[in-house]
Amino acid sequence: MLSTIRQLPLSSAVKSHAHDFHQIVITLCGSSTFEIEGLGGRVNAFSGCLVPANHEHYYSGQGYNRQLIFDIPDDAPALTGEHRELIALFDAPRFFALDGALRHYLAFVESELDHGFYGQALEQQPDRVAATLLGALKARLATPLPASRRQLDLAPIDRFITARLAEPLKVADLARLACLSEAHFSARFRTQTGLSPWQYVRQKRLSAARELVAQSRLALADIAVQTGFANQSALSHAFRRRYGCSPRALRNQLSTPAPGAAASGAASSHATLDGWR
Template identity: 60%
Template sequence: MTSAIRQTPLDTAIRHHAHDFHQIVIGLSGRADFEIEGLGGSISALSGCIVPANHLHYYVGTGDNRQLILDLPHDALSLTGHHHELARLFDAPRFFDLDDPLARYLDFVLQELRLLGGQGALSPLHQERLAGTLLGSLHARLAEAPAGGGRPLDLAALDRFIDRHLAGGLRVADLAAEACLSEAHFTERFRAQTGLSPWRYVMRRRLEAAHRLIRESHLPLSEVAALTGFTNQSALSRAFRRDYGHPPSQLRRLSPQRLHHRPSTA
């Protein structure tokens, strides 16, 4: 598979899937909502999201929406060789906004699509070139900034913020704003202090809350999922099985002593 650039609207009914290639989705018009392995957010014109390979994601378009979608296999020219560091963009899902230079480059890409006869008319090599420039520019803007000095992050305050908003669509940008830092600086400081990306930390906290509710209440699993920020029971079960090694339903059948109570930090 080679990289592919295409324009398409998203279905206005909720869909979900996972695929073995990375994806970048950039809004052109209208709005679309995504949840990528528990990380929720919305995109509209000049904003987008990064979907790493093999990450289950739910998505839905609103009204007359249109997106530019880049499909990027692991061995894409823009992610290998001299460009291998760009693969770090896909370490975790995230949402982003385009600044003015990137907005102008997006317009150039769209003009290339129109000039060469419409969607799908670009040669594979030309699509790789266009994708590589976009990825390089995104990486330059989203790459982690040097950690520098400063006092440690107040993790207790961040935990309280996360817990208050656990049922909603928390974004890394929300945590960064709570800490009064830029998203890049916050991400680097957070990883240095905790050993985890902010996204992975929030996911672990969601699972810990779900684990506690399953053990200590008789709430249906669908309600546990809603209270802890998962789209539905299936999304909760997938994440639970990945981190605990068993489905959430098993937690109510086995004694607590036989189960791990803390998800992995991988």
């Protein structure tokens, strides 16, 4: 999926939500307030924050304000291929201020938006702009963490996640199990598993949802609730991206014997399910 860039003011009413894509939010004028899983505060002009996907955040605008917002899916060109190392910036919420060079780059971005770069030939321009900005932020925000050869014990983390699939889970909760700071835990976790903590949790949720789809007759809306998705639509969207088909299509596939299959429906279903493991 491609990234998008937009400008808008924030209402003075405090709102909250979470979404399955990452965000860069920069205050262009006025000020705003952002709190991302307990971290944050007032964000003045030419400052901003990185909002990791699936992180509940509260936000509001202060008086007249204008925000520049980048919406970046984890499979967008800005975070994949030659830019794949940039996704580590979203391992935890971050706040930043723009220096002189980045303010000049921001002026360029605003000019591009004013002239419109969303023509068919330039549909990936928002990702190019986002990748350049993220690369500059990476150089400024990078803080080397102390190296450690000790591996994280994933067993208690897996048990904690499995027991709370239906509940909101925070990276801070998992970091506490490992007795590490959130940033240190996220870096160690990615090095060990190749995934950020929220990607790992999402895989656990989807795996559990797939088992329920295949082995129960629960309504898809109930499965979504039991595995921590906001609703059936959110489950179906994530499920299709990971497995290439919707939960309903998988259930139909497993319940319909293939032509020439053995009479035993149970054997057929188990054989088909094994192919998804």
